[in-house]
Amino acid sequence: MKRTAEFVMGLIGGIVGILCGFSGVLLGSVAASLQVDGSGTVSTASWIAIAVSVLGIVGAGIVKKSTKLGSLFMLIAAVVGFICISFFYTVPAILFLIAGIMGFARKGKGAVA
Template sequence: MSRTTEFVLGLLGGIFGFFGAFFALFVGGIDAAFNEAGTSELTGLGFGGIIFSILGIIGSVRVKSKPKQGGIIMLIAAIGGLISISLAFLLSFILLLIAGLMGVFRKDKSVGQ
């Protein structure tokens, strides 16, 4: 059975996650510029968002051959990204969550029926 829906949703979630992570890095850079210590906690969380976005794309590619494994990877990426950069990852969270749940719970149709 084709898992195109899960693939497209996961891929879009990963791509939008990159935008959210780069936004978090941008805000973290501005925060570091105006902070006395010259550092920002948000930049580290932005890099975490990039890692979870990559993980979401890997899960979306993996869902074609092994749906449950790809779905679990996308669910981990969705939850980790939301914890990491919260509101900047919200759209990606929704897309990756839907794709991950579809990958895990959607049943394949039997050929003989």
């Protein structure tokens, strides 16, 4: 079965997630230059969000070959990214979540309901 919808949503979610992660790194760097407490935590959490966005892109890439593993990667990226930088990661988390659930929920052509 073609998994084009999951692939496209995962790829867009990953790209947007990387951009959101870099905006969090930028925000953390500005806060560090202003000597705000906790700025290092923001930068670290943003780098983790970038890493899980890459994991989500990997999941989107393998969702056609290994549907369950790719869907699991996208669900992990949605949850961990949202925990790391919450509001900044809302759009990528929604895209990864929908793509991951679709990967688990959709049946193949030969499956019987």
